[in-house]
Amino acid sequence: MLITLEGLDGSGKTTVWEVLHEEFSDAVFTREPTNSWYGEAVNRSIDDDDADSIAELFLYTADHAAHLSNTIRPALSDGKLVISDRYSDSRYAYQAVALDGHVTRPMEYIIGVHKPWTRPPDCTIYLDVDPETGAARSGATNKFEQAGFLAQVQSNYERLMDAEPGRFVCVDATRSPEAVIDSVVSTIERVIDEPNEQ
Ligand SMILES: Nc1ncnc2c1ncn2[C@@H]1O[C@H](COP(=O)(O)OP(=O)(O)OP(=O)(O)O)[C@@H](O)[C@H]1O
Numbered sequence: 001m002l003i004t005l006e007g008l009d010g011s012g013k014t015t016v017w018e019v020l021h022e023e024f025s026d027a028v029f030t031r032e033p034t035n036s037w038y039g040e041a042v043n044r045s046i047d048d049d050d051a052d053s054i055a056e057l058f059l060y061t062a063d064h065a066a067h068l069s070n071t072i073r074p075a076l077s078d079g080k081l082v083i084s085d086r087y088s089d090s091r092y093a094y095q096a097v098a099l100d101g102h103v104t105r106p107m108e109y110i111i112g113v114h115k116p117w118t119r120p121p122d123c124t125i126y127l128d129v130d131p132e133t134g135a136a137r138s139g140a141t142n143k144f145e146q147a148g149f150l151a152q153v154q155s156n157y158e159r160l161m162d163a164e165p166g167r168f169v170c171v172d173a174t175r176s177p178e179a180v181i182d183s184v185v186s187t188i189e190r191v192i193d194e195p196n197e198q
């Protein structure tokens with residue numbers, strides 16, 4: 001089973017993901033951008049304010065393809081629970097903003113690029129914070145961590161949740177870290193117990 005954590009920069013995904021290691025010690029923990037050389041290329045692009053948006057989409061997408069073949073599919077074949085800090089929805093939400101004006105209907109375009117070969121998550125936990133909180137918590141250190149940009153990303157995540165309400169679980173991440181972690185842990189326990197209820 002594949003569970004993904006999504007949300008704006010600063011929503012607390014990494015904080016939760018780290019605690020989940022103790023709660024679900026048999027799971028495979030992974031993230032995008034990955035730690036591979038593909039992920040290093042992505043991180044170079046994140047730090048480049050002048051990076052070409054279409055080139056950046058395909059760097060992220062190449063990293064996702066390698067992530068699937070090297071980590072996700074082998075772990076799922078072994079029957080493992082896989083928990084990923086960011087996954088394909090990050091592309092659908094973030095690069096759809098970055099590609100606005102470059103291609104028509106950018107979110108549909110990006111989903112279309114992934115659809116023939118990706119492996120959709122079984123459940124996606126969305127950590128919900130407002131863009132100002134996300135930007136402030138993240139430190140607003142790169143081009144994505146800006147409240148104006150994150151407001152558009154938030155709208156895209158809301159579109160994705162509206163389109164697939166059965167896959168997403170929205171958690172109020174403006175609460176204390178302990179309260180957020182409790183909600184995420186109980187969501188994962190429920191999804192493991194009742195996989196078809198998602
Ligand atoms: N529920 C919370 N309340 C207040 N602060 C929090 C909460 N969760 C995390 N933080 C703090 O917010 C900052 C960002 O958290 P974290 O790195 O987990 O977010 P993230 O979603 O992984 O961000 P990014 O996508 O930018 O990597 C950290 O300083 C963390 O300690």
Ligand SMILES: Cc1cn([C@H]2C[C@H](O)[C@@H](COP(=O)(O)O)O2)c(=O)[nH]c1=O
Nearest residue numbers: 009032033060086087090091094095144
């Ligand atoms: C996977 C992915 C990420 N991003 C953005 C979101 C963040 O600003 C950075 C790096 O992610 P992190 O969780 O802060 O380490 O990249 C993106 O725009 N598109 C993606 O597919």
